[in-house]
Amino acid sequence: MDIGTHLKRYMEREGVSEKDVMETLGLDVVRFGELESGALSLGVSDLLKLATLLKTDLPALLYGKEYRERKAIKTAVADRVLVRHHRTLDYESLAPSYVGRRMEPFLVTIYRRDDADVEVSRHDGEEFLFVTKGTLKIVVNGDTHVLEEGDSFYFDSSLPHSVNSVTEKVELISSIYKGESMVHQTRGRRMKAIIEAAKLLTSRNIVVISPDKTTLSAINLAIEEEIIDKAYLVGKKAWIDARCEGELSFPASYEYVEVAAEGDIFEQEAAKAGVAIVRKGLAHMIMKGKVNSNAYLKAILNRKEGIGTGRRLSLVGIFEVPGVDRLLMLTDPGINPELFVGDDVASGVDIVRNAIDVAKSLGVARPKVALLDANEVPTASIPTTVFERNLSEMTWDDADVEGPLSYDLALYEEFVKTKGITDNPVAGKADILVVPYIATGNILYKSWAFTMGAEVANVVLGASAPIIMTSRSDSDIVKFLTICASALYSSWLENEKR
Template identity: 35%
Template structure:
């Protein structure tokens, strides 16, 4: 197993320390059998091998054998010891990977080099996929330098224009994730452009309704407030300037965006202008789904796997103690 706790991976001391602790939180547990759909690029093979080296997963490679072997050769990796399920093409890879999970032969699903839509196309059918009663959603776990806690941003990748019911499930999924990460009562900010209810802005009406749903016990496990503008959600000074008295305002741990455009731009702004790292996971299916891309750094790929592994383990036993503490400093 490689030692990734070094400056080359995490930068200067204190930078991206949360992702180091997140990966370390998986130590001592068994790696999780993971069906990797269509790992037919060097980047996908590297992501799989890196996760194996860290003791996170035991991969089952699902895809065209010749293309997987060519990708492994390009990456300079030996994957001969990994089980391989041959498939005809990317759609067949997704279908067969999902079948492995449905059959209980894998505890996680990981995206290889196919499009996200192709993978989710095999996940969402009720009869053959991995649907539950929850809406499937995506969450970024952001390590933002200078912010006192990690930030979960949702949904920035799957649900384009979620309605009230979908937003409720997005919040429930995010709360489940946050609790696995050690946040006992996560603070959920429902974002809009303003912090007051405006009948002309649906996002403010949805925010108010979601807060009332939480009051009535329809959404449990978190502390909700909204609508909140982004500055009021993450800055206590901005919240005080507006006269907002709330245990969430200025201290948010989960940011619920009104639509996919807002979430995608927010996450990428934090990444590219704020030097944040963003691990990602798909929630609400029978098992967590790991989404990585060629642009992800090594620590981000490993953190995404670690999040999914912790969630898979928490589904069968008590979750680990908190390693993201409210007093953490970046």
């Protein structure tokens, strides 16, 4: 992945030095030279770090065009991206570098096979086919059409359809119009970067416990954007098919995991079966469907058969808040009633550590953590302020942790200057806000999301894989962004283990 030709332009624009880039990415002079020359390729996490440093987006680094720029991109033969599928279908993307495209143009070769082996698919949008060689049979909503060389065909791809070659093979041009991609539907530049970064990963697998329409709808969006490769649907197939009727759009990407248990133990056994899939390394993240939260979390935290790491589980909300020029992470607005258990300062470490890890997975090289409270002066009348000061004074090798800090001093540099604070590395620059109580976090979360219209993704940390627990009130975009952030975190975890 060659970004050297675009790097200098954005460094000059933002006044970023070579030293700044080297420190952010951990490069020496030789490796920086390789980056400039195109000899060094960056991983997704480093791309996000660089995009954050340069205040730009991933397409700017990869292709020299930002989201807001109008684009006209040529794709040479050598630039096509070839994908093979089960040895029966080859297709080449004809516009792989046009970011956020609404159309997907492909050069497709389909090989003849038995009709019984042909998969039926359906997806949102419309599709156009033009046959350049051979004879194609396409079945749409039960009606069969035969296309000869030179014939074209336009259809609603949300209808069930299948294709097969009548001749030994058929070659065609296919253009799929999907309408607005999730990149277009996402307003914030940094949330768009999360989507694009997730799309750069090797496709991830997800397991969902007792899926319903809302969870499957979000997973379908991730499959369509080529972020999720396979979804393990755990439960009873008959129930899932009935419950998710109208959403089973990608049958080739689903694998049913049948749970035989009945009655009161069904949810517990379904959760255990899903966790087992993660333990085997078959899925990179686990998602709660129509299942009780206690049964779900009990299976995850089971000491012998779960995926717990010994850390406290905590929820991190990832926000793009209007008026703030960086992603903000908020913890914990949804799981832990309080930061400090039994007035034990050390009990807050896990929640802070989880948030630091997710920030790093999203490209924040050295996260700045603000421990929020009523004011920045510790006082015995507000015990949490004393605990927060003690927590901030612990050793944090890969982050700056400061507290207590009030909300305004954590986020806005103008208030920091007014107060005359000059020696606090976090004040006015916080990436992570840690609240002392769940009520505080929940109010802040809802104020940002509902009153300010901030876009958000939520990840539950503390296990060996990201845990997804979305709410029924969450929109499709929130659930989709949560899957994207979880995919990035799962990839970061894998790299950390190497």
